[in-house]
Amino acid sequence: MRFCKRCVEPDTRPDCIFDDEGICYPCRYRETLPGVDWDERRRQLEAIVDRHRGRGRSGYDCIVPVSGGKDSTRQSLFMRDELGLRPLLASLTYPPEHQTERGAANLENLIRLGFDTYIVSPAPQLWKRLMRTGFYKFGNMAKSTELPLYASAPKVAIAYGIPLVVYGENPTLSWGSAGGSLDGDANNLKYNNTLKGGDLTPWIEEGIRPRDLYLYTYPSDEDIDRAGLRMIFLGYYIPDFYDFVNARVALEHGLTQRHGIDARPEENGHIAPFDALDDDFVMVNQLLKHLKFGFGKVTQQVSGAIRSGFLTRERGIELVRLYDGQCSARFIRRFCDYIEIGEDEFWRVAESYRNPEIWERDRRGRWVPKFAIYYDTPDHRRPPDHEADVVHPQPLAGAC
Ligand SMILES: [Zn+2]
Structure with a gap:
């Protein structure tokens, strides 16, 4: 599993393109924007x-x-x-x-x-x-x-x-x-x-x-x-059509974003409070994607924020480590109730999609990622800090 050297995009995303220097297509595209x-x-x-x-x-x-x-x-x-x-x-x-x-x-x-x-x-x-x-x-x-x-x-x-x-x-x-x-x-x-x-x-x-x-x-x-x-x-x-800027514009026009417990990255696997506002089952889907491909929504949000200059790559990797694929048990319970299955059955099916090429068991039998990005960079493991880690909408100026 390779990661883009500029952002944190992995090459396990279906149909992704990396060039010979290990840079993903969106990062290369972003490079061209100042000349547009x-x-x-x-x-x-x-x-x-x-x-x-x-x-x-x-x-x-x-x-x-x-x-x-x-x-x-x-x-x-x-x-x-x-x-x-x-x-x-x-x-x-x-x-x-x-x-x-x-x-x-x-x-x-x-x-x-x-x-x-x-x-x-x-x-x-x-x-x-x-x-x-x-x-x-x-x-x-x-x-x-x-x-x-x-x-x-x-x-x-x-x-x-x-x-x-x-x-x-x-x-x-x-x-x-x-x-x-x-x-x-x-x-x-x-x-x-x-x-x-x-x-x-x-x-x-x-x-x-x-x-x-x-x-x-x-x-x-x-x-x-x-x-x-x-x-x-x-x-x-549009030169500044980015998540963080669109969120600012929408908030100024009455958008309600996530707040309180619903905005915590360790609960919902998002570092920004303005994505997927109409759907809580999507958190469960991001958890499944993390098992299959080794990345979830935080990877996408962090990569976008790095390209827009709102986050450093080092800090982005820290956020990916802490929060990607996280999904509160209450969302899983609600999904199980919705499709009328038990939680044991949910985990049986979910685990059947875990990709053994990117996950391995540690000595205590817990699943740990084999992703190179975690080992090629300094380890800043620390407890979650949802107050500090949420990345908020950005003003129009400063984008691009
Ligand atoms: Zn990239």
Whole structure:
């Protein structure tokens, strides 16, 4: 298992790219940003927008897929207030047992800022069945939930004759995974590692009828072409479109982030209080990812913060050691109750996904990581200190 020499990205992330010097693609991309002509990028964005402005059959110029979280709040405000478009927001909401109160409040906040919003809400029974299947079959209970999450915006766009879909970050440039592009083009998003082109075979094999999966079905390339649908990553065109900055903008517009026990990194495996606000099961998924690939959300957050200059690599490694893959027992219990299994059964399945190439047992029989990053750098092991270790949103100035 290799780690990027600049940030803390491991080469176990599916589809990641490292160059001969051991630097990951997002770090290399970030190197190029000071040389970018941002005025030119802005002109590119405005040219795209102008091409689609006023062309929506239903009076909307674009769709912004939203959860009400930091990125989607900034995207919505930017498209309306900066570019003067008329966006329709499209939100996929989770069933009540899955969605947090905080997530519902944030979506309500965004709508209250004056947007028309289209809510897509798949049936809770099938949603739960698919999550349970994803947990057993892939060690990834978000495998099914990502399908309607990504499919809903282009589906609504095609149905309502809206020509443009505006996503936020480009996953290839921001964290090095597939499904993005090397510029602002988002038309290939469905080929990311989770969606795999929107393939429904794993679910149909479980006996689920294709007609029950309509909301989980991504539009075909032909449907997208026929509709003349353009999809872009707004993050490519804005110089400071980073987590920590988007969170600051969203907070100034009423976002509620995690606080108290919910913001503690040792509880939720996050070092920032503004990610995944609408979903607590995602913590359990990050724990599973840590067993499979040796990294979780803290690795991604720390890498982003290092590239943005908010953290040193040494401090980032310390935070990864302390908190990556952490998940409170209360989240695991809640997930077990939700998919109706016992905790022993949860751990039996979870352990079956532990990768023995990156984990080994110590003399006392406990699992310890074999990751080189832990041994190539000075050891600063210390008790968690959630007050000091949470990395807070950053002001607009100072990014980039
Ligand atoms: Zn890197």
